[in-house]
Amino acid sequence: MGPRSLTVRVLLLATVWYAAALVTIAVVISALYRQGAERAFNDLLRAQLYNVINSVSIGDGDSLSGSPSLGDLRFSQPETGWYWLVEPLGNFAAAPMASTSLGTANLPVPSTEETPFDQSYERFYGMSDEFGNRLRVAETEVILDEGGRAARFRVSGNLISVEEEIQAFSTRLYAALAVFGFGGLLVNGLAILYGLKPLDRARRALEAIRGGEAERIEGQFPREIEPLANEINALIDSNRRIVERARMQVGNLAHSLKTPIAVLLNESRVLKKPHGEVVKSQAEAMQAQVASYLNRARIAAQRESVLARCEADPVLERLTRVMRRLNPDKEFELDVAAPGLVFAMEQQDLEETIGNLLENAARYAASRVKVAVGVAASGEEGVDPARRQWIEVTIEDDGPGLEPDQIVEALKRGRRLDESKPGTGLGLSIVKEISTEYQGAFGLSRAISGGLRARLLLPGVSKDAA
Template sequence: MKIRSLTARVLILATLWSALALVTIAVAISALYREGVERGFNNLLRAQLYNVVNSVSIGDGESLTGSPALGDLRFSQPETGWYWLVEPIGNYTAAPLASASLGVSNLATPDVAETPFDINYERFYEMKDEVGNLIRVVETEVVLDDQGRAARFRVTGNIEVVEEEIAFFASRLNLALAVVGIGSLILNGGAIVYGLRPVDRARRALERIRRGEAERLEGEFPREIMPLATEINALIESNRRIVERARMQVGNLAHSLKTPIAVLLNEARTLDKAHAGVVTTQAEAMQAQVATYLNRARIAAQRDSVLARTEAQPALERLVRVMRKLNAEVSFDLEVAPDLTFAMEQQDVEEVVGNLLENAARFARSKVVTRLSSVVREEDATEGRRRWVELIIEDDGPGLAPDQIGEALKRGRRLDESKPGTGLGLSIVKEISGEYQGSLGLSRSPLGGLRAQVILPAVSKETA
């Protein structure tokens, strides 16, 4: 799943990196500490071993004598896992010497082939004593006199001491790293939000342009963002020049064609009736086609302009107010969702709404209802890039049968010749909404008359 938020991306990456780094540090420090503690534990056992070696000798009658003083009460307390043991080796018999903590128990001796001595003639191994303590043993063999009589010396320590010390250190280390990690996360989040604040300012400036509240990106931006702001301002200026040039060319073309068509219509009046009808009909068709395609060209030039914006509420209120004055016998109801703005030129909005209101007022018996609300089209729902509004205008007139709807949308087609009009209103609405990539639909209204539904591009300030 793509993460669209730049802040979330940076924060997630920084958090993952920090977590990985802290875990690596915790593992490395714990491993190094364990190594150091075990090395110190082995050195302690070695020192106690040679203390025992220096305290034991062969006395009269080939007996082992000596009383090692190791200065650790654990060697005098039973079942602690801290023992020392001296056993005779060779052809002489003597009673072994052992610490008070070992009592009458004995320690198993592993085979030398499995656990050999090192170059210092020492060997370390682990085993369990008779009460279940996991102990580490350091062992050596020493010749005690000039007759070659030797003894095996062993000193043990309880590994639980090492594990407890390592666990205590690990808990404190993890707590410290957790505090550092949380603090780093907070600081990273604050730094990222602060660092990306200019991007948010640029976004808000673009929103103001999109809503028609500004014509260019304004404000001070960091050195990294300033080139982007400059290019956007240049693009907006270029777009403005294109729109103005297109409007000027449309106006020039309209003026250049207006006179020849007027001449043709005037000349047609001087011809005989048979020829005049043909010329007049064709000239009027030319006039209609020119108006249509000039209007399309004008809309196409401004359709994607970020400056083509019209506030919905005042525009619709103004048109409905005019219709109320012109049709005093008809009630006009208006419902407009708050904070909606058409992404259209005001002239096109008035053309669409005005034609629909005029058509509804012409056939309504007593009531016309106009509603404008925000809507999401299915084809744009996944991208979420475009905003649309739904304009519904319905009346309580006779309405249209399903087979008449298609005919009503044809240019110049009038289904009721008793009513005034040119038959161009609905076709103009269809063409303008189509040029803005919107749509027009006709159906039966719950009021009994015609229901016109138009989808038009818009900007919603609530979601901008």
């Protein structure tokens, strides 16, 4: 299907077309110049031919006489390929005349069937002499007197001079076209890159939207791109309305269930055991589910907003301080590798996520819980690659830890591996849901100390955006 980059496609097509056009121009100009040079060469031979004709006549003793002076030394130098030759025809038995350059050599005469005369009774043809020169010959036949005696007049020129001239012209032409072509391709490439630059701005605007740094495509765009930007903004608004409508429907449903659930909880207190305990536990589970879906609806409405911001340091310090008070027999260590981090999420969601993990770690830790916060490495799997920054939060305890199959069970909603401990079994599933709603990631593994290690990837905000 070709390159996926629009810039590469346009540059490639423009380069191919430009190169093909330059090659075609070079070939056409070279051919036209060759035709012109050969025509000029023929005109030169014709002029020399008629100079010879005007210089030769029948003298005393019925012999050919005259001394053609063509003004070219090559006609007097041997083996140059520049010759003139006058040969009697028919019953005219005079001796032929030839230029000094021809010497005792002779030039063969092609048949008129092979090379006929034109309307001016002239003909031009090519041949090679005895010395290997490629010749161009101009020939005509002229009646010299009233008695009808005639002679064949021929003048030849060496084609090497024409070929050298054509070669020199072609070399200069190709060099000029190469320089012009390279410059043209450079200018053409810059023009294409400049023309496609608004598309790059549109791409960056979309990245800013996906990264939570903007809510719409802003800025001025060319007329060809502006309709696309408007349609994308309209699509974003439509999607936001759909999400808001769904959130409202979920919220209305959840609120409508809160009162019946509260009634069930009140009635469970007056029911006899064990029926009262069953109704109470199920009503509490329903209440937790309703709260969870309310939170998910709220997160869905807020996660794409640039207003969802939460500083990491004060929230984490407050949570660890509370856990130290609630668990005085255990040590809580907070390590923030990059101070000043800002989460792109609501403070309530961050507190619920970290709080659930801290409570779980404190419940099973032997004596120590460590919280580490830092910027995640680029290229993390399982997260949105369009966001510019992700924050990694790890919480480790020195408790008994979990086996891989136990980790799978622990992440299921409502599952409790240790029934002796208090809780509803919803904490870890809530953490997973919140991180997923913010397009992050959550996982459990065994810590180096042997306990449980919880790792969170949550969306962050770059300092420029913050």
